[in-house]
Each structure stands twice: as structure tokens, then as C-alpha cells.
Amino acid sequence: MIENTPKLFIPGPTEVDDRVRIAMAQRVIGHRTKEMTELYGGIVEKMQKLFNTDHYVFVFTSSGSAVMEGTIRNLAEKDVLHGACGAFSKRWYEMSLANEKNADLVWADWGKAVKPEMIADAMEKKKYELLAQIHNETSTGVKNPTDEIAKIAHENDTLIAIDTVSSLGGDMIDVNKYDVVIASSQKALALPPGLAVAIVSEEAMEKSKKTRNKGYYFDFVRMLKRFEKSQQHPTTPSVPLLYAMDVQLDIMLEEGMQARYERHLKMREIVHNWVKKRGFELFAEKGYESVTVTTITNTYGISIKELNEELVRRGLRISNGYGELKEKTFRIAHMGQLTPTDIMGLLDTIDEILEAKGVY
Known part of the structure; x- marks a missing residue:
């Protein structure tokens, strides 16, 4: 057993409340039981309440990076624009290239923010299916003006996904302004690593229905179908981490x-x-x-x-x-x-x- 670990002031993983850690020690339940329906259905409802949205909420057993890649595959067959200003947002661009998308990069130098006019200029030159935009760049400590950028994307009939891996649950974000909001469990949500969240608009779901070659595990449509059927996952999730999320959401709702x-x-x-x-x-x-x-x-x-x-x-x-x-x-x-x-x-x-x- 690892003992005497230091208190974490790092941008993930972060400190976990003792109540959350204790919750993870409960007996595991079956992933096709009424208990799972109550657990996962309750988590989705609490997430929607906390972030004041009726958008779809999906919780994946994965890293946030995995859902970033999955979002690209759900929402773009070809043309993706990336707004980046550091190591992690540039990695998202590299994911698009690795998935053989026609990806373009709008780059703000280290320590600088991606400005709306930079995105507008790129969109004047080319039509994109998806804008993948960093909200909070963990490597540089930069918060980008994504509300204004989202307006530009939608004015150009382009979906926008934002990376809030290190900001959702800490910063105040109106998730309803975006088509996909991506977060990880181990940062501002204050959970152990291993879960990722996608908050998905109706417009993004419609796009996903039409997209080909998007894979299986991160298919938004497949996730929604199973949730509408039984409020469960298509595959086996990490039950202890869902226990943890359920308790942490109660803590967050109590604080407000x-x-x-x-x-x-x-x-x-x-x-x-x-x-x-x-x-x-x-x-x-x-x-x-x-x-x-x-x-x-x-x-x-x-x-x-x-x-x-x-x-x-x-x-x-x-x-x-x-x-x-x-x-x-x-x-x-x-x-x-x-x-x-x-x-x-x-x-x-x-x-x-x-x-x-x-x-x-």
C-alpha cells in the first residue's frame, strides 16, 4: 500500500473527499440491474441539474482524451478546425490527424489565448463540420473566450466542441452554448481518474446519426439508445467510480x-x-x-x-x-x-x- 502521499495542488489528479473514497468501497452491483438504472440515471439527472441543462449527458469509463477523440469521430467525417494554445489543445489536433481528418490548426503562441477573430478568419476561408476548441489550457493556465468563439462557429453552421477537462466544475460554464462539452473526472470535478463526461446537444446528436466510421465504444447514438432503453451503458462501466461520482455530485449540489x-x-x-x-x-x-x-x-x-x-x-x-x-x-x-x-x-x-x- 502506498502511504504518506502528499496533498495535491497539481492540475489533476486532485484531492478526493473522504466521503467519495468511502463510497467506492461499496459492494459492486451488476451493470444490468435496477440498481444500476437508479445509479446511472440519477447521475445523469444530477449532472443536468448542476449544469442547468437538458442536453444529453454521457459518462464514459475512459480518460478525457478518449472522449476528445471520440467527439471528432462522432461529429466530423472530413473537415475539422482546431483552436489551440498549448500542449493539450495541440494534442487534440493531432488526434484529428491520426484519424485521417482534414484538420487545420489555429494556433495562439504559448501563454496567449485563441481570439474570436482568429477563428472567424479561418472560417472565412473554408467550411468546417466541427470546431474543436480548448476552453482551459492546462499547460499554460490560459482560459479562452469560448462563448464568443461559439457564436462565430454557429454563424458559420459549424458545430463546436470544447475541452473543459480542467475547468468544468470549477469555472462557471454555460454548457448550453456548445454542442459538446468534454470533461474528466480527476480535475475540477474532484474524483479519481477514470471517468469522462460528454454533454451533447441535439444538433450534435443529429450529426452523429449521419456520421460514418465513428467506431463503437464512443458512439453517442449507441450510448443514447441504451440510456433511453434502460438508463444503463452499452458496455460495462466502472461501478466504483460511478458510486464516487454519485456522492461527489451530491457534494457539489449542496455547495451550489x-x-x-x-x-x-x-x-x-x-x-x-x-x-x-x-x-x-x-x-x-x-x-x-x-x-x-x-x-x-x-x-x-x-x-x-x-x-x-x-x-x-x-x-x-x-x-x-x-x-x-x-x-x-x-x-x-x-x-x-x-x-x-x-x-x-x-x-x-x-x-x-x-x-x-x-x-x-
Whole structure:
């Protein structure tokens, strides 16, 4: 058994409430039973209530990346436009290429946001079936203006799917403005890894019905048919993770999405104020900072690896920069079930470490 694991301030996986962990220890039920119908049907209903939508909700046993790829296969036979500004949104573009789609990329440089006019310019030149747009880029801490981008997509008769893997459940997102909203369990939803969510519009379902060669497991139509028949999955899901999601949704509903959003804003404010006070810099473009994760420029040139090793010895963990940003930046997640008190405790500990090293 792994013991003495540090408290996580990384952008996934995140901390899991003890009530959620205990729920996973229940006896497993059959996936073709009335108990499963009650469990999964209840989860879908709670998800729709939490995010104020009557769009279809599908919960897959998979990573968020898998549903990102599945969305491409459901909604595009040929032409896909990607709005990207970091490692994970670029990976979505690479998924389209791997599935032999005619994919084009609108790229905003590291730390910058994809602007609506960039998407509009690309759509003036070509007709697309699908716009795959990042909402919250975990590698750079950038939040993109997806509401405005969605308007442009729909004005051009193009479906829009957004990646909210690291923001849904923390940021305030009107899911009804999009055709597919994709999220993972292990980030702002504060669940263990292993589940992914797709919130799907009627227009997207109609497109999926007409799309060929979309595979089996992530077929939205197949998921809907089975749900309408029995409120179950076409294949066997992870029952313990569904137990966990059921309890976590109760926790989130009790808090309320507005209060949850305000808590996330407060945690971001604490981190941003610390960054400025200590002489670091925010990596994200001003006005486009993520609500759930802050990427910080390593202005002092310290060893992020060594800082994190010392934090782990003290029972805490943050994230180094991702990919080519490693050691150039570091990331502090303020998402899920973390509180302002947790964040202040982390920052005080970082101060102790850096002051002892004579950094400031």
C-alpha cells in the first residue's frame, strides 16, 4: 500500500473527499440491474441539474482524451478546425490527424489565448463540420473566450466542441452554448481518474446519426439508445467510480455551482496576489487567466524540481511546467475540493523554502 502521499495542488489528479473514497468501497452491483438504472440515471439527472441543462449527458469509463477523440469521430467525417494554445489543445489536433481528418490548426503562441477573430478568419476561408476548441489550457493556465468563439462557429453552421477537462466544475460554464462539452473526472470535478463526461446537444446528436466510421465504444447514438432503453451503458462501466461520482455530485449540489465558482475565484485571487508580491509573473496573457490553474513564470530561475521535492517532504505537491515549459514555469492548481485555507498554507510553505534558500 502506498502511504504518506502528499496533498495535491497539481492540475489533476486532485484531492478526493473522504466521503467519495468511502463510497467506492461499496459492494459492486451488476451493470444490468435496477440498481444500476437508479445509479446511472440519477447521475445523469444530477449532472443536468448542476449544469442547468437538458442536453444529453454521457459518462464514459475512459480518460478525457478518449472522449476528445471520440467527439471528432462522432461529429466530423472530413473537415475539422482546431483552436489551440498549448500542449493539450495541440494534442487534440493531432488526434484529428491520426484519424485521417482534414484538420487545420489555429494556433495562439504559448501563454496567449485563441481570439474570436482568429477563428472567424479561418472560417472565412473554408467550411468546417466541427470546431474543436480548448476552453482551459492546462499547460499554460490560459482560459479562452469560448462563448464568443461559439457564436462565430454557429454563424458559420459549424458545430463546436470544447475541452473543459480542467475547468468544468470549477469555472462557471454555460454548457448550453456548445454542442459538446468534454470533461474528466480527476480535475475540477474532484474524483479519481477514470471517468469522462460528454454533454451533447441535439444538433450534435443529429450529426452523429449521419456520421460514418465513428467506431463503437464512443458512439453517442449507441450510448443514447441504451440510456433511453434502460438508463444503463452499452458496455460495462466502472461501478466504483460511478458510486464516487454519485456522492461527489451530491457534494457539489449542496455547495451550489455559484458558490463553488466563487470559491475557485477566491483561490485564484490568493495565488495571483502571491505571484505579484513575491516577484514572479503570471504566464497567461492578461485577461485570459484560468480560474482553476495558474502557470507561473520562473523569474528567479530556481530549480522547480528541487522545490517540489522539498514540498513533497512536507506533504505537498505542485506541478512543474509542462513539456517545453518545464523548469521555465511551474503550476499551482486551485481546483476541486481545495479551499482558500489550503492555498494559503501551500504558499506559506513555498515561502519558507525559498526564504531559506535566499531566493527572496
